[in-house]
Amino acid sequence: MMLLQELKKEKMKAAAAVKELQEKTEQKLMDELQRKDEEASQQVEKVQELAKAELAAALAKEKASQIEQIAEADLNIDALCMAFYARSEEARQSHSVHKLALGTLALEEALSSGSPIRTEVDQLRKSLEGIDKDSLLELALSSLPEDVLKYGSDTQMELKQKFNSLKATVRHFGLIPSGGGGILTHAVAHVASNIKVEEDPSGDGLESLISRVEDLIVGGDLTAAADALTGGLQGTAAEEAAAEWAKQARKRAIAEQTLTLLHSYASSITFS
Template sequence: MALNHQALSGAMEGLKDGYISKDGKLVLDFLQAIHAAEKRQAELDARVFYEEKKMMKEKYEKRLKDAAARELMHAEEVAMLDKELKREKSKAALAIKSLQEKMEEKLKMELEQKESEAEMKLKKVQELAKAELNAAIAKEKASQIEKMAEANININGLCMAFYARSEEARQSHAAQHFSMGALALEDALSKGLPIHTEVASLQSYLEGVDKDSVLDLVLASLPEETRNSGTDTQLQLKQKSLQFDALKGTIRHFSFFPPGGGGILAHSLAHVASWLKVKEADQSGDGIESVINKVENYLAEGKLAEAADVLEESVRGTEAAEIVADWVRQARNRAISEQALTLIQSYASSISLT
């Protein structure tokens, strides 16, 4: 609009100048001025149109570039979202697989536990059934044994009645031989001689008197050393207390360190400890002096087995055990032999009276 106004103003100025200077040419100049103004106006309009067209073209080209950029950005976002979606799908698939494996493992463990529990229950049922069966069998066997025992009693009664006279004569003869064998055993023990022959004779005589007698076990329990080599005599037993007095210092010394001995220092300390040890007056303690007092009292009372047990127990696990081993063995052998002889003599007396 500013350009059109300038063109018209220029044309009017030209007409004014022409009118003043040249009256004859007023119309022509006016027309020329109009044409010139229109031409300039057209040129101005064309220039304005071109500028506006150029601006619009640039504007639309810019919009097109922006749209293309946005499209490219959207495409990149779509690609990123697609990649993220694939990654999430992969994670989800791995998580599902891991969860499935865990569930399968858990199910497997539960099945194994159930199988184990079922096997344990089955085993318990089998054991219970087996125990019930064994109880029933034992009960049936006990009943049969009881019936057989009753039958044996009746049979034995008949047999005893039938063989009464011959059995009495045979037992009387065997009892006499058994009494003589007991005297021979007593004589051998009193002299400290081997008793193998005497024991064999008593066993053979015992079969003729009472095959099921407990004396058979008594004879079998006699120490092998006593049978083959004999044992201490009565005189030697009376000297046991004197022999034990000679061993007391050694026992007291070696009871202060364990088996295997030790160096000079261990022996020196043991010697000092045994020297400083004050002898206890009573027998209530557990020290070596108390044990020695107990053993001496048992020897004075003739209780050889008790003395051997106390002494052996007190030095067990120490070096003194090897020192007293022979004395303990001899005392125990003598005690067992005397107890066996007492039972044999009592049995011989009882069968001689019957």
């Protein structure tokens, strides 16, 4: 009886030991499975991160390629635009140069007849807008006297004729001081004006002065002619009459200088 009880106890101990061992084995197995599962999850995460990185790199490369293509396309478009603009600008300037040349000829024609020149000057200003807005020519056109624009100017032939008519006044009143003189002074001046005396062309006499002015008119140097006449008659009774002729001569000189500048400019841009 005692033996059976002891045997039963041993069986119970053995069963308990087996159960404990089984539980420990199961726990160890579960722990191992959990560890493996965690490792697998980590590997999956690594693979996912690597895949994301590769995808991002591929997208970045593709985007960079697209940006490069877009930049190249922009350059091509810019080049085409510049070429088109250059051709358009060249055509516009060519048209403006043609208008400038025609306007210069029209101004020359108007000046040759002494006609008003406002219309021609306005047309020239418009043609200059397509070439050079800050040109010296604009300053030259702005310097033209208002009455020349509105009424025209004496031609060189007309100025020469008026000077011929002025000679008698110069010869007579050029010998009288400014402010007049007595009857005797006028009588002497009248007699002297009718006597032609041979003078040195470089001298200071009235005939020398008249000769110099005539030579300057023929040479086309109207400004110098005006300066010589007013300077030579300064302080005489003929000064006022000479001043009016000189005023018209200087106006004509300004107009001719502007025309010369226009011709030079038109030639330079046409053959440049």
